[in-house]
Every structure is written in structure tokens, then in C-alpha cells.
Amino acid sequence: MGHETSQFESSETLATFLASTPLLEESWRLCSxxxxxxxxxxxxxxxGEVAYVAFSGVQMVGISPEESRGNLVDIQSGCAGAFDAIPRGGGETxxxxxxxxxxxxxxxxSQIFQQKILEIVNECRSVVFTGHSLGGAIASLSALWLLSDIQTNSSSITVFCxxxxxxxxxxxxxxQAILQERWAGxxxxxxxxxxxxxxxxxxPSHLFDSQFHALFQLWHLSMTSPYFGQISLQIPDEKNNELFDKVLACVACRSQGGEDRETSMFWxxxxxxxxxxxxxICLDNAVAIVKFLYSMMTKGSATSCIEDHxxxxxxVEKACWQYLLKTGSVDSCFSESSNDAGITLALQSLELTTQEPSYGDAKDCLLKARQLGCKRNxxxxxMAVNLAKITPLRAQIEWYKxxxxxxxxxxxYYDSFxxxxxxxxGSKVNMNRIRLGWFWDELIDMLQTNKLTHDFHKLPKYVNAAQFYKLLVEPLEIAEYYRNGEHKKKGHYIEHGRERRFKIFDKWWRDRKVGDEENNPRSKFASLTQDSCFWARVEEARDCIYEFRGETEKGNRTLLLEKIEMFEQYASSLINQKEVSADVFAENSSYNLFREEWKELKSQLQLLQPHFPGFQDGMVQ
Incomplete structure (x- = not known):
């Protein structure tokens, strides 16, 4: 027997909300x-304080064979920063x-559009973007742009599409990016x-042959004509059926995980x-949505596809009262479980009966969608249990520090290791370092393979734990890298040796919500140096001093001096802000060795200054 909790918790809540408010009726009225x-x-x-912005479905978009394939471009291209707040979806473009x-x-x-949106943002509490057909795509991008802008400028307006x-x-x-930003709702x-x-x-794009393109042109013409939909009624039935059958076959293959699944670019x-x-019925699971896009289409329904559009x-007119009547009878064979009853009601509302071939697929789809959501939870x-289990490992490293x-x-801390x-x-600390890395690599892999909830990386518990891990353990990673001489084989740590997990944690920390208390100046030195790559920068600066002593080319010597000077200024700013820990000042630490080596080099350069006119007095402290 299935679990008794609703398998449609978030999406059905949204559907009920829409059906019980004027949003659907008002948005469709404005679309029309x-x-x-x-x-x-x-x-x-x-x-009142709600603004509706509706985009016409009568739009002109290129329909060359290449364009009708739906060529994809980076969302940032040509947008002048409109979508800067949108993250990479799983690290991909x-x-x-x-x-x-x-x-x-x-x-x-458009200046007119920008002015209207500015008025809405300044005068309204909520804005609903809406659109029919191609206008719906423009509405989605407009809502996405405003959500991105709100995140950047901290506006309080609510956005819905x-x-x-x-x-x-x-x-x-x-x-994935929309899910990660919690914008899917x-x-x-x-x-x-x-x-x-x-x-x-x-x-799939490879099926857009010349014949398919001709059929697509007919459809596109009917949907973008000023006489919206009238031409569509003149499309020959055989052409309409041909287009319908082709799309149905492709969607079927995609929904069943066929060979065309990976070649279809849209999601x-x-x-x-x-x-x-x-x-x-309302769904928010992408795999389930694709399967329902197929299950709800049936052979012989080609004549309805334009009418339905x-x-x-x-x-919209029926949605509200249908939700009020939703508690109708349920087949007694399903009454043993509210889970089964909920699925049966959902399928009945979509006119899917047990006699239809797609009924079984649709039911399995809903079950799997629910199971997937439960599995992520x-x-x-x-992972919460596993995080607790690794706490002793972290505590042992803290003790070692x-x-x-x-x-x-x-x-x-750094030089001792x-x-x-x-x-x-030392062996125990090194093993703890490795085991902690395993845990965080597993967590990142599960997040990026959709095995955890999509907002997992925004939970303060994990953002803070990842940041503490990075500040505590990355100095050990750097120490091991230079201890083993990896910098001589691959290059310096930051560019050539840094693990991907630390770069991901940098982004998590940057994207967190910062409280006012974090902006207050420190009254004492940090327990952990706030730049986890500080010791890698020390190693690079010391290496520059070593290279300078053996360099004869004037231009290269100048560049090396500039790098050393930049690091010294950076380190001084961290120290002045008390963002380093006490181990930085240890008598025999690498940082103190750098200071001594740099002081000695500057003294030598002062004596030789007539021979190095490019070395200004201001560079000698």
C-alpha cells in the first residue's frame, strides 16, 4: 500500500490556490x-495592488528550417545583464x-515596456505575467527577468507567471537553474x-526535415496571423493529422526514455x-510532465489540437467549480488507500479511463513522480544523518589545529601539517581530511544528479557546514599539495590543483543571505583564516621571490615584483580586518618566512636601485 500523504502536495496546493482566486479568469481575460x-x-x-501584464499570442518569430529546429542560445547572450542572477543549472550552460x-x-x-514595469514595481505589491501561445514564452522570460532583478536589487514585489x-x-x-533558485513555484x-x-x-531536432518544416510553417502561420486561429481552420485535415502523428510519436519516444530522449533539447x-x-491536474515533476504530455494525447485526436489551442x-471557466466538485465518487477497488484514491481522481479528471492504453502509463507516472519526491526527501x-556522523572527524581536526x-x-597549523x-x-588527521572530502563529494554528486531537493544547497545548515569545512580543511589540502611537490608537476594550487568542491562552496557562500551582523568589523582575530586559499597565495608569493632571484629579463622581473607587492597588500588588508587566525603569525610559519624573504629582497633592491629605475621608492616598505 502506498503512503497516505498526498503525492501532489506542492503542485496541487498551487492548483487549488489558482482555482479559488480570480487569477485564472483575469489572466485569461487579459490574454484574450x-x-x-x-x-x-x-x-x-x-x-487593486495586483498588476497583470499580458503578451499577445500574435507574434512574429523566424521560421527558417534552422530556427524551427529550436536552436538554443546562452540565456545571457544579448541580454545586457538581464539574467545575471540565474545560476548555472548543474554547472552547464x-x-x-x-x-x-x-x-x-x-x-x-523597449522604453515603453521598461517604463510600465518600473511603474508596476513602484506602485504594486504583485505582478502577474501572462500570455497565450508565443506570448506565454515572452511572459515566462519577463517574469524570469524580474525575479532575477529582484534578487539583485532586493525589491519586495511578488512575481507570478x-x-x-x-x-x-x-x-x-x-x-534546473529555476529549481535551484526556488522560482519553480x-x-x-x-x-x-x-x-x-x-x-x-x-x-528531436534531427526529425525536422523539409516536410516537417512545411507542416510547421502552416501551424506557425495560423498561430501568428492577425486573424489569430482563423487560418488554422483552413489547414487540410491530412496535413494536420500528419503533423500531429509525427509529434505524438516523438513525444511518446521521449516520455518512454527512447533513443531520441537525449536529442530533444527542451525540458x-x-x-x-x-x-x-x-x-x-497539476504536476511539478518534469519527468512526470513529459509523460503526461504524451499520455493525454491519443490517436485520432488530431482534429482537436488546434481547437484546444x-x-x-x-x-478556465470550468476550473473553479470543478475543484469544488472534485470529491466525487471513487471506484471502490481503490478505496483502500487515499493514495490510490487521489491518483484515480486525478486520472478521472483528465478523462483517462482504464480502457485507454495510456491509462497504465499515466498511473505509473504519478506513482513514480511521488516516489521520486519522497526519495529526495x-x-x-x-545526508543530515551522515553530516552528524562526520562531526567527530571535523572535531579531531579542530583539536589538531x-x-x-x-x-x-x-x-x-598549515606548516605543521x-x-x-x-x-x-598526522596520519589520522590526513585520513580524516580524505574522509571529509568523500562525504562532500558524494553530497555534491547527489545534488547534481537530482537525488536531493533542488534547494538543498541553499539550506543554511549545509551552507554554513560547507563553509566551515572549507576554512578548516582546505589549508590541509594546500599543505598536502605542496608537500608532495604537485606544484612542480601541475602548477600552483589555486589554478591547477584546487578541488571542484571548494569552488562550489565559494558560490554557495557568495549566494547566501547576509545578515547585518556580518557587516560589523571584527574585534579580534578569526579562529580560521577567512580566505581558505591564503596559504596557496603565500606559496605563490614565495615562489615569485625565488624566481626573481634567478630571472634576468627586466620585464619578467617587473611582473614578479608586482605580484609580490599585490600579495603583500592583500595580506596586510586581511590582517588589518582581523580576518586571519593566530597561526598566520607563528614564528616559523610560511607567512613569516615570506615576510623575511621579501624584506631581504627589498633591502637588496634598494642598494641596487640605480640599476633598477623601474623599482620605485613607494614599493619599498
């Missing part, structure tokens, strides 16, 4: 108005449909059962509200 009265433009309406991005940029670069029959917009890293895409446009770009994001005459009004809990700082050798002899204490 934009389609008829503002072709290739947008319309604005206000209801976040890409969107080139033609749809160009449509958005036409509005973004509702689209109707909108095409796919970007690749899987694009979807800001988007709801309403899709009619047989509407072709939301499914069109799931077709859903946000929540999808699927509509029929009998009800709606144009008749979202009737679904379980993995979260597992305190021991080194108090040692009579006066080497400090770098110059350690064979001992039980």
Missing part, C-alpha cells in the same frame, strides 16, 4: 484582450530558444489535453496544469 487588441504587443491591467529570446528582447529593449498553450522554452540546465503553465504547441519542441519547468472538460477560455534526511598553534615548534613526520596523529 491582448490577442485581439494588441497584436505583437502587450496589455496591462490593474486590480543555461540555454533558451533563440527565436523566443529575441521576441523577449524586443520588449526588454501563468501561461496558456505556451511552447517549451529552454534546456534541462535552464529548468512562480510559474504555472496551463495546457489543454490535445494542444500541440506545448509538445512541439519535444520533437519543462515550473508547474503544469493539464485541462480537460472534466477537470484539471484556441479554447482555453472554456477550461529521504536522501535529504540521510589547536595543538599545532600551541606547539613549541611554532610552525602553526605540511612538514609533519610519520606519526599516528
Amino acid at each position: 484582450h491582448a490577442n485581439s487588441a494588441a497584436p505583437r504587443s502587450f496589455a496591462v491591467s490593474r486590480a 543555461v540555454m533558451v530558444h533563440s527565436g523566443l529570446l529575441q521576441l523577449f528582447l524586443c520588449f526588454y529593449n 501563468i501561461t496558456y498553450g505556451s511552447p517549451m522554452l529552454g534546456n534541462e540546465p535552464f529548468s 512562480n510559474f504555472c503553465h496551463v495546457v489543454a489535453r490535445h494542444d500541440l504547441l506545448p509538445r512541439l519542441l519535444l520533437t 519543462p519547468f515550473g508547474s503544469y496544469m493539464f485541462c480537460t472538460d472534466k477537470g484539471t 484556441l479554447e482555453y477560455g472554456k477550461y 529521504l536522501n535529504n534526511a540521510k 589547536a595543538f599545532c598553534d600551541d606547539s613549541d615548534e611554532k610552525l602553526g 605540511k612538514l609533519r613526520s610519520v606519526s599516528k596523529r
Whole structure:
């Protein structure tokens, strides 16, 4: 028996909210108005402190064979920083449909559009971007731009986006980036059962042959005409059926993980509200959404695909009262579990019966979507337990640091580990360093392979733990790197030896919400040096001194001196701000050795200054 908790918790809450407010009705009303009265433009309406911005579905976008394949471009291209706050989705390039991005940029670069948005941000508490067909894609990018801008400028306006029959917009890293920023709940895409446009770009690019392109042109013409939808009624049935069958076959292959799965470049994001005459269902799991895009289409429904694209009004009208009647009868065979009952009600609302071939696939899809969500939560809990288990390892390294700082050798934490002899204490600390690295590498791998919740890396518990780990352990990583002479084989640590985990943790720390207390100046030195790469910079500076002594070319000597001087200034600023720990000042530490070596070199250069006129007095402290 399945678990009793709702498998649609977040997405069904969103659907209920939409059905119980004027959002759906008002947004569709304005979409219809934009389609008829503002072709290739947008319309604005206000209801109290809520502003609606609707983009017309009548837009012009290039439909060359290359463009109809849905060429993807980096979302940052040509946007002048509009999407700077959007992170890399799993480290890969976040890409969107080139033609749809160009449509958005036409509005973004418009002074009228910018002025309207500025008025809304200054005067309203909430803004709802909406659009039908191609207008839905522009609405999504507009909402994404404003969300990105809010994150940068700390505005308090709430942003939401509702689209109707909108095409796919970007690749899987694009979807992942939105999830990571916790913006998925800001988007709801309403899709009619047989509407072709939301499914069109799931077709792999290599299937866009000349015949397919000709069919796509017919569809595109009908959807972008000033007589929106009228030409579509004149498309020959055989052409319409041919296009429908091709798309259906490709979506089926994609939904079942076939060989075309990887060649289709587009991926859903946000929540999808699927509509029929009998009800709606809302999903926020991307894999489940793709499967439902297939399950809800059936052979012989090609004649409905254009009608469904144009008749979202009737679904909006029914959505509210259908939710009130949603507690209708359930087959007694499913009454043993509220989980099974919920799935049955969902499938009934989509007019899927047990006799339809896609019924089993749709039911399995909902079950798997729920299981995947539960598994991520379980993995979260597992990582929390594992984090607690590694705490003793971290504590032992902290103890080792305190021991080194108090040692009579006066080497400090970094140099004690770098110059350690064979001992039980040193071996144990080194093994703890390795085991901690295993834990964090596993966590990052699980996060980037979608096995943890998408906002996992924003949880303060893990952001703070990762930062503490980095400050405590990375000096040991640097010490081991130089102890083994890796810098002579590969180059210096920061550029050639730094583990990927530390670079990821840098970003986590930069992206955190900073409290006012963090801006207060320090009254005493830090327990851990706040630049985890400080000792790598010391090693590079000492190496520059060594290279300078053997360098004869004047230009190279000048560059080396500049690097040394820059590090000295940087180190001084850290010390003045008390962002270094006590081990930096240990009598025999590498930093003190650097200071002595640099002082000696400057004294020599002062004596030889007539021979080095480029070395100014200001460089000698």
C-alpha cells in the first residue's frame, strides 16, 4: 500500500490556490484582450495592488528550417545583464530558444515596456505575467527577468507567471537553474489535453526535415496571423493529422526514455496544469510532465489540437467549480488507500479511463513522480544523518589545529601539517581530511544528479557546514599539495590543483543571505583564516621571490615584483580586518618566512636601485 500523504502536495496546493482566486479568469481575460487588441504587443491591467501584464499570442518569430529546429542560445547572450542572477543549472550552460529570446528582447529593449514595469514595481505589491501561445514564452522570460532583478536589487514585489498553450522554452540546465533558485513555484503553465504547441519542441531536432518544416510553417502561420486561429481552420485535415502523428510519436519516444530522449533539447519547468472538460491536474515533476504530455494525447485526436489551442477560455471557466466538485465518487477497488484514491481522481479528471492504453502509463507516472519526491526527501534526511556522523572527524581536526598553534615548534597549523613526520596523529588527521572530502563529494554528486531537493544547497545548515569545512580543511589540502611537490608537476594550487568542491562552496557562500551582523568589523582575530586559499597565495608569493632571484629579463622581473607587492597588500588588508587566525603569525610559519624573504629582497633592491629605475621608492616598505 502506498503512503497516505498526498503525492501532489506542492503542485496541487498551487492548483487549488489558482482555482479559488480570480487569477485564472483575469489572466485569461487579459490574454484574450491582448490577442485581439494588441497584436505583437502587450496589455496591462490593474486590480487593486495586483498588476497583470499580458503578451499577445500574435507574434512574429523566424521560421527558417534552422530556427524551427529550436536552436538554443546562452540565456545571457544579448541580454545586457538581464539574467545575471540565474545560476548555472548543474554547472552547464543555461540555454533558451533563440527565436523566443529575441521576441523577449524586443520588449526588454523597449522604453515603453521598461517604463510600465518600473511603474508596476513602484506602485504594486504583485505582478502577474501572462500570455497565450508565443506570448506565454515572452511572459515566462519577463517574469524570469524580474525575479532575477529582484534578487539583485532586493525589491519586495511578488512575481507570478501563468501561461496558456505556451511552447517549451529552454534546456534541462535552464529548468534546473529555476529549481535551484526556488522560482519553480512562480510559474504555472496551463495546457489543454490535445494542444500541440506545448509538445512541439519535444520533437528531436534531427526529425525536422523539409516536410516537417512545411507542416510547421502552416501551424506557425495560423498561430501568428492577425486573424489569430482563423487560418488554422483552413489547414487540410491530412496535413494536420500528419503533423500531429509525427509529434505524438516523438513525444511518446521521449516520455518512454527512447533513443531520441537525449536529442530533444527542451525540458519543462515550473508547474503544469493539464485541462480537460472534466477537470484539471497539476504536476511539478518534469519527468512526470513529459509523460503526461504524451499520455493525454491519443490517436485520432488530431482534429482537436488546434481547437484546444484556441479554447482555453472554456477550461478556465470550468476550473473553479470543478475543484469544488472534485470529491466525487471513487471506484471502490481503490478505496483502500487515499493514495490510490487521489491518483484515480486525478486520472478521472483528465478523462483517462482504464480502457485507454495510456491509462497504465499515466498511473505509473504519478506513482513514480511521488516516489521520486519522497526519495529526495529521504536522501535529504540521510545526508543530515551522515553530516552528524562526520562531526567527530571535523572535531579531531579542530583539536589538531589547536595543538599545532600551541606547539613549541611554532610552525602553526598549515606548516605543521605540511612538514609533519610519520606519526599516528598526522596520519589520522590526513585520513580524516580524505574522509571529509568523500562525504562532500558524494553530497555534491547527489545534488547534481537530482537525488536531493533542488534547494538543498541553499539550506543554511549545509551552507554554513560547507563553509566551515572549507576554512578548516582546505589549508590541509594546500599543505598536502605542496608537500608532495604537485606544484612542480601541475602548477600552483589555486589554478591547477584546487578541488571542484571548494569552488562550489565559494558560490554557495557568495549566494547566501547576509545578515547585518556580518557587516560589523571584527574585534579580534578569526579562529580560521577567512580566505581558505591564503596559504596557496603565500606559496605563490614565495615562489615569485625565488624566481626573481634567478630571472634576468627586466620585464619578467617587473611582473614578479608586482605580484609580490599585490600579495603583500592583500595580506596586510586581511590582517588589518582581523580576518586571519593566530597561526598566520607563528614564528616559523610560511607567512613569516615570506615576510623575511621579501624584506631581504627589498633591502637588496634598494642598494641596487640605480640599476633598477623601474623599482620605485613607494614599493619599498
